[in-house]
Amino acid sequence: MNQFGKQLTEYIPRLRRYARALFRGDSTAADDLVQDCLERALDRQHYFRANSNLRAWLFTIMHNIYVNRVRRQANVPDIVAAEPDSLPASSRPEDAVALDDLSRAIQALPHEQKTVLLLVTLEGMSYREVADMLEVPEGTVMSRLARARQRLRAGLSGHRETPLRRVK
Template identity: 45%
Template sequence: MSAYEKELQACLPDLWRYGYALTRNRDTADDLVQDCAERALRKRRLWRPTGPLKPWLMKMLLNLYRNQLRSQSRRPVLVELAHDNSAAQDPLPAKLALGETARAIQTLPEEQRQALLLVVLGGLSYKDAALALEIPQGTLMSRIARARAALRSEMSPSNPNEKQAGS
């Protein structure tokens, strides 16, 4: 395995995780990662990005995902309803909190969702995430801030003071 292939392989878990969180579907995440990796291998001969590989791969995955979003917008979307058993051993409140988070994350505007998940699950630095999303870092930070504020008020609707504080 070449150094490039090793670097690529090392990026796959986070790529998959980001793809999974965006699509909420394991099979779709598989396809996204597969497509990304194939492109990265094919492109290597023509062009190699300067700097780290990961933001470039994430950008590719995002492009694939956005395009898919578009083509799916007129078709019913398949969403995995049953999550795996990762939460099964947890006590009930924890499971409820997870379900709430899952619902709340869906209510975020797409651009905020993409930014927050890229940092939390994609494991990119703010600088690299801004690069992958092709936005200034300040824009990234404000999207993340808005996403967190929205999630917070979404998940504690019983506390009006929190909502006030988030605005």
């Protein structure tokens, strides 16, 4: 178990990053999700085939927990335990505004589009990997990705004059 647990540990920062993006910076909700994911992974470690893709396995577990949670929350008023943590400060105030708008726009995406977008951009997963993870055809992954980006791009236009912070 120790060995397996240590392997899981390596993925914690990435799981947290993805979860934080799903919950728009709300670190409590995000870490709750990561914790549930780690617990479940530990509990099911004997289902994991050695030398197969641990990252994909972990992200799949987390995705399933997330989907269930979102589904449950559709029926109850959405209370969040804490104000989202302030988003990372950027060098200029207008950048912060634009990034905050982007963060909001990501949050407003339908869940299936948001998931695909974040797995591809943040995690750099291949379309094939994402398709396997979500158990949908690769074409579906691509069309969700395209729709997500089109939507976010439409929101960019307001910031043409003050573009988002460009990262080297």
